[in-house]
Amino acid sequence: MSAATINTFISSSIDTGNKTLKYTLIFLLIFSAVVSSAFTVVSSGISVPWRQITGGAKTNEQKVLQKLSAATGYQLELFADDVPNARWLAITRSGDILVSQPKKGQVSLLSPDRNGDGRADSQRILIGDLNRPHGLLLHENWLYIAESDAVGRVPFDHSDARLAGRYQRIVEGLEDSGHWTKTLEKGPDGWLYLSSGSSCNVCVEKDRRRASIMRLRPDGSDLKIFATGLRNSVGFDWSPKDGGLYATDNGRDWLGDNLPPDELNLIHPDKFYGWPYAYGDRVPDPDFIDDEDPTIKEMITSSLPPVHEFAAHNAPLGIRFLRSPEQPAGYRGAALVALHGSWNRSVKDGYKVVSLHWDEGGKISQRDFLWGFLSENRKEVSGRPVAIAEDGKGNIYISDDYTGAIYRLSPTAIHQKVKLSAEKAPTTPRVPKKPPPTDATAAREGRALYLSHNCAQCHQQQVPLTGLNKKYTLQSLADYFDAPTPPMPRYDLTEKQKKALAHYLLSREALQ
Structure with missing residues (x-):
């Protein structure tokens, strides 16, 4: 039935007063539009992991052990399986795992595995009523949270993993259309660094804070743009070897299966990294290739190319350099990157965690670290990794916002040691504080x-x-x-x- 025919019926129903028929036909019109849009999406050659949108994807220990494989030298465990929309991770001094859940507007706390069964001992909501919280950072006695439109902080008591005061926003008014996630990390210089993605696929932003990494003081003051031209740098971290700030970046859509490459950039202050005018090694974007503006040409020429390229549409998100001496020798100082996986290509790709290794000359090689989230026929998806965190013992935690899971990978040497997880480690006695005077x-x-x-x-x-x-x-x-x-x-x-x-x-x- 055509839209014109449906409209004729609707007009007729209005004249006759048949409201039931009217609203039924309005529903049919809307439904046909949705089906038509869905058919257009499918027929356009893309392959979407639909359960990311509809929900309902779950995993369990049996599926993890059957489908997933880890790099040699690591033992894989399903640490938690009921953390819907699990995104960013942070680890407290006591080993508790904090997880942001943007769709639920909350941050949850998973207690460490003290009984040795490989699972979180407990789980609870730490703080709620937030606006799509994403980035998490523990600095001194504060928990910082990057919401979609703000940055806030709350006093955090590491001794009992509870909030010790009220949550206060220290930066407000951030734009959050399009690529809305904000990620927050502390730099070796003591400043906080904040990434903000673009509002669109390809456009010239009106707000210069979009598609950038910014820098601010821990109290929220002196917010400044640090680097630009970064379409969607969800993850970034500093190398323990060269001290450089490395950031992942998601390339634009709708240039086919194999263009443009996703990127790893070495971030320098006040530098431009190409978007929206160019991608990869200064390749002009088709939307601007005929633009004769000399300013644009100069920006492309002066832009910094990536130091490493990922396959197109693999969607690199979290990156974490491994620092623990417990890591196998080949992984100390390597970076793990979570490839969230494609939607904008005809055959799915990505959906794994890879490790990046720097040789003496600075050349980067890439290896699979955790894989199996994508079936061999590249049609079925069983997980989408997002963020990576490492504790002091060398345990690596990886979040999965597709199944709401947290995975733990531990160097096998740790499991060969005698476990004393059921016993509490001796604590240094504290001198009791004098109770405050009361009225x-x-x-x-x-x-x-x-x-x-x-x-x-x-x-x-x-x-x-x-x-x-x-x-x-x-x-x-x-x-x-x-x-x-x-x-x-x-x-x-x-x-x-x-x-x-x-x-x-x-x-x-x-x-x-």
Whole structure:
């Protein structure tokens, strides 16, 4: 049925007052448009991993062991399998794994494998109500979170893996159309570095912060553009060997299966890396090839080419240089890169983690490190790796936003050692902090609040309130009530009420 015929029926239904038929036919019109669009997509020669859009992809230990293969010298385990839309990773001083989940607007915490079964011992939401959180960074006693339109931070207590205050945005007003993810890392110079992708496939950006890597101070001040022409540099890291800042970059779409290459760039301050005017080794983009503007020609000529090229549309995301001395000799100082996998080519490609190795002359070679997410016929997808993190023991964690999984790869030498995971490592005794002075009147008001909200129902049985004087000041405990750790709900307390409750809790503990 043509659109014109459907419109005639709709007009007729309006005249006769048949609203049911009217809305039924409107639905048919919309549905036919959707089906037509889907047919156009399929017939255009692309191959989309549909469950990335529709959801429902799952994995388990049996599938992982049957389908996935790891580089020689590593043991693969399914660390967690219920972290939907798992994206970026960060590891605390105590070994907890933080995972951003943009679609859920939250960051989850996975506790380390202390019982030796290869799985996270527990999982909980650390913080929610965020706007598509992506990049995560632990710096000093702060957890930094890169939302799609802002950067925020919250005090983080590494001793018990809980938030120790309220979440505050330190950078706001970032554009988040198109390639919306923001990634945050700390440089060796003490500054924070922030990447922001382009708003489009190919265009001249109005906001110079798009398609760039920026730099800012840890308090959010002095935000400046560091490098430009980077279409979508989701991952970046500093090499422990040469100190260089290396960033992955996703090339443009719709130039066929094999163009343009995706890139690894060595980032220098105030340099331009080609997009949107050129790709690869200064190859002019077809959208600008006939442009006679001398400024554009000069920009292409002066742009820096990539130091390594990935296959077109492989979508390199996270990159992490391996630093632990526990790594096999051939991997110390190598970089792991997560190839998220293609959608804009007729035959799927990518869908694996590769390792990059630098020889004495600086030449880079690429090897498969974790593969099997793509079937041999290159039609079925069972995972899409995103980010990579390494703990101090050499364990490597890889997120998968397709199945909501976290994989762990450990050097086999670690598994040959005697495990003492069930025992707690001895800790250095701490000198108890003197409890802060409390106001008796405020403490009485706080007690009334504690009773009125029936706080004891949870805290006497499920979450005992202990050690508060060691972890909080009056102000930091009051601030904690602005963004409490679930399952504690957030109450709309005034500043006076928050301080009164803090006075009560600290004085109550001191008297016990």
